[in-house]
Amino acid sequence: MGKARTNIGDLERSVMEVLWATPDGGSRTVREVHAELAGERDIAYTTVMTVMDRLARKEMVHQERDGRAYRYRARGSRGEMTAELMRDTLEEFSSHDRQTALAAFVEDASAEDVEALRAALARLDGA
Amino acid sequence: MTPLVLAVLAVLFAGPVPAALARLPVVRRTPVAALVLWQSVAAAAVLAALGAGLALVTHHAWTGTSGLTTWLVAGTSLGVTLLVAARLLWSAHRVGTSLRAIRRRHSAQLDLVARAGGRVHIIEHEVPVAYCIPGFGRQRIVVSEGARGRLSPDELDAVLEHERAHLRARHDLVLEAFSALREAFPRWVSSDAALREVRLLVEVLADRVAARTSGRQALGRALVQLAEGRAPEAALGAGGNGLLTRVELLADTRPRPLQAAALCLLALGVLVLPTAFVVVPWLTALLP
Numbered sequence: 001m002g003k004a005r006t007n008i009g010d011l012e013r014s015v016m017e018v019l020w021a022t023p024d025g026g027s028r029t030v031r032e033v034h035a036e037l038a039g040e041r042d043i044a045y046t047t048v049m050t051v052m053d054r055l056a057r058k059e060m061v062h063q064e065r066d067g068r069a070y071r072y073r074a075r076g077s078r079g080e081m082t083a084e085l086m087r088d089t090l091e092e093f094s095s096h097d098r099q100t101a102l103a104a105f106v107e108d109a110s111a112e113d114v115e116a117l118r119a120a121l122a123r124l125d126g127a
Numbered sequence: 128m129t130p131l132v133l134a135v136l137a138v139l140f141a142g143p144v145p146a147a148l149a150r151l152p153v154v155r156r157t158p159v160a161a162l163v164l165w166q167s168v169a170a171a172a173v174l175a176a177l178g179a180g181l182a183l184v185t186h187h188a189w190t191g192t193s194g195l196t197t198w199l200v201a202g203t204s205l206g207v208t209l210l211v212a213a214r215l216l217w218s219a220h221r222v223g224t225s226l227r228a229i230r231r232r233h234s235a236q237l238d239l240v241a242r243a244g245g246r247v248h249i250i251e252h253e254v255p256v257a258y259c260i261p262g263f264g265r266q267r268i269v270v271s272e273g274a275r276g277r278l279s280p281d282e283l284d285a286v287l288e289h290e291r292a293h294l295r296a297r298h299d300l301v302l303e304a305f306s307a308l309r310e311a312f313p314r315w316v317s318s319d320a321a322l323r324e325v326r327l328l329v330e331v332l333a334d335r336v337a338a339r340t341s342g343r344q345a346l347g348r349a350l351v352q353l354a355e356g357r358a359p360e361a362a363l364g365a366g367g368n369g370l371l372t373r374v375e376l377l378a379d380t381r382p383r384p385l386q387a388a389a390l391c392l393l394a395l396g397v398l399v400l401p402t403a404f405v406v407v408p409w410l411t412a413l414l415p
Contacts, residue, residue: 012238081236085252086250086271089256090256101230117355124343
């Protein structure tokens with residue numbers, strides 16, 4: 001069970017890496033992605049199709065119809081998706097009026113807060 | 128008589144009692160007991176509110192008095208009771224659904240872009256952040272490269288230990304309950320103060336666990352390092368004084384068994400009081 005899960009996660013990452021490596025945010029078909037992945041591991045075409053469909057449902061890739069096949073494109077480059085994740089994270093942290101979905105180690109603090117923190121830390125070191 | 132007493136108890140436990148409790152910083156010195164007390168006050172408020180309505184209804188049903196006014200009073204109180212219960216359930220459902228949706232989506236994206244470093248996910252980004260994603264499924268601890276760059280190994284250990292403590296103790300469930308309460312009754316009830324205080328208490332608890340294994344100096348330095356690293360992005364007037372309280376509380380983590388015992392007893396009493404008022408009339412009505 002645990003093994004199967006990590007395998008799907010690994011596959012998803014491998015598919016994303018192929019899409020991320022496509023120049024100019026271009027799109028790929030399942031067949032093209034499968035051809036690339038099959039070079040380095042034994043993997044069925046239908047597995048790749050399932051994984052890419054999952055990614056599309058999670059809105060990590062865009063799916064567009066091209067004749068009889070679908071073409072897939074990463075939602076953004078790896079850097080863009082990382083930056084987007086960080087933006088969402090910081091936005092979650094700064095919602096002080098409700099519970100945040102993510103438990104931050106430190107909340108936002110202003111420069112004065114940090115000054116006061118440094119003083120408190122100095123007292124802690126002395127204690 | 129009973130409905131009136133229960134109504135008064137409900138108002139007290141919903142308003143003045145939590146408001147007063149939030150103004151007693153000394154209870155934070157015994158965070159576990161304080162958390163127990165907060166939960167029992169909240170439960171007592173709900174219990175008394177529901178009990179007051181039900182007591183009014185059953186009172187009229189059992190005394191057998193009839194007349195339009197009686198029926199109106201009983202009907203209205205039943206309606207209000209159902210409304211309170213429905214509001215609580217609905218808001219618990221909404222809060223839970225929205226938290227799970229955000230966490231699921233965040234985890235999906237995280238699993239694709241983050242690098243796995245043991246049991247920790249590492250994001251390649253210079254803004255220093257450390258957090259955990261709680262839940263029943265796969266829980267995750269996330270640290271950015273920016274945070275790793277700012278922290279020494281013992282400080283990083285303290286941060287990870289803090290996050291692991293949150294996940295192990297399922298602090299998110301306590302927070303979820305208080306968030307639901309606040310969603311359901313944002314006004315006329317000190318649910319804001321309760322949520323704020325409970326949020327602080329779970330941080331204090333996780334801090335204590337981390338301080339025990341990694342030392343309070345390392346933890347304190349990690350707190351300051353990460354707060355400082357994020358200060359430029361922090362919105363103006365952001366509530367950073369919770370951090371100051373946490374560092375100050377690290378200075379004295381001596382056990383206070385007397386205070387803890389007193390708070391736990393108080394918590395028990397707070398729960399027993401409305402329960403007794405709900406149950407005793409029913410029992411006496413059942414006995415010949």
